Amino acid sequence: MLRSLIRPAMAGLLLAAASAHAQWQLVWSDEFNGSISPNWVFETGAGGWGNNELQYYRRENATIENNALVITAKREDFGGMAYTSARMKTQGLKTFKFGRIEARMKLPAFLGAWPAFWMLGANLPQVGWPASGEIDVMEHVNDEQKVYGTIHWQDNNGQYAQYGGNIATTVTDWHVYAVEWDANAIRWYVDGTKYHEANIANSVNGTDEFQKDFFLLLNFAVGGNWPGFNVNTAALPAKMYVDYVRVYAPAASGVSTVYQDCNYAGYAAALPEGSYTLAQLQARGVRDNDLSSLRVNAGYQVQFFDGDNFTGASVTRSGDTGCLVDQGFNDRATSVIVSKAAPAWSRQIEAEAFSAQAGVQTEACSEGGQNVGWIDTNDWMAYNSISFPTSGSYRVEYRVASAAGGTLSLDLNAGSIQLGQLGVPNTGGWQNWTTISHTVNINAGTYNVGVFAQQGSWNLNWIKLTKL
Incomplete structure (x- = not known):
């Protein structure tokens, strides 16, 4: 979202080698079901922090409608600006390094629109931009039927650099916009279709910024350096919708897989050998008292506890179990131990x-x-x-x-x-x-x-x- 016109992408930043689509484990999300998560903070002010945007950001312009986040841009005089909108971030509350970051969104399209879902390096206060790095998961400008994915950084010579791609899409329909990010590459997707990839392996061209933690941002700007300064005010108020934001980590290969529902249905979490408190289960996307079936590799066992920190009643399973109802442990697990099974007598x-x-x-x-x-x-x-x-x-x-x-x-x-x-x-x-x-x-x-x-x-x- 932060923009500069200093120079185009470096020619040396080539596409990384293609890789198979990974399996992912949900580690954090905001589903916007009735409220906005406390993991977001709102930035308020004018100018867009260097982008010469025309709106004043206000908390009041972010609401919930039908279990979706809505950021509304308005023709409204406030704080010396002619428009208002909202900008929110997880800075200081949630940061992420590598994984799949996605949001399901429906965008506005009019002259002056600039909605975005993006990320900034968590070290921004210490090193500034662009040294912090920036990953634009999705940006859209004006009334184009197109979205953009871009990275911005400071290269080996201390100069600003960017590298981006784009894809045509019907922006006013619902789509899932995502990046898959690992130590070697960042890949951009719309509805599962990859359209751009950037090589960051071995910090090529000074891309070491992208080997560090980032925080998330959502905003809807009106006008600015990229879309320009003409605004179709007849399109206001205009809304940017976000159904959810989800962050996944690569799923570790597990010796057991636990499932939300009986018969191996619902969400699944792969668990390597180890002990998992409630917090550790939640970090893998497992909710409290929400497991109903499991698969277990030969030679291993899974012990479920109805209390946190491996306390309370428990049941141990050393084989696939299609429904924990028969063991009286359906929707009861709060902590779990996965271990090698004692050899059969x-x-x-x-x-x-x-x-x-x-x-x-x-x-x-x-x-x-x-x-x-x-x-x-x-x-x-x-x-x-x-x-x-x-x-x-x-x-x-x-x-x-x-x-x-x-x-x-x-x-x-x-x-x-x-x-x-x-x-x-x-x-x-x-x-x-x-x-x-x-x-x-x-x-x-x-x-x-x-x-x-x-x-x-x-x-x-x-x-x-x-x-x-």
């Missing part, structure tokens, strides 16, 4: 390590060590003092071989608790091994585990128990 028992048996013998095993063989119908093996750490489902695997096929069953405490039976296939030989399994439910505790031959003619190498 597992224990392998060698078949020949029985505590007692009936009718079986051991023999050399082709897979090493020994196996139990000569198992006939009604033979059995017992393995005493096997502790199961928690109640729930366990997968039980058996390494078996058979030349005829048979059936085994599993029980606890000499058959007082029956856990089910499983067919043993014909593997084609007494030393041709395969693994069979079933899932059983066992209450936490210590038991004597029994394997019983409902139908014999099979060998057993080992048994493996895994908590699911």
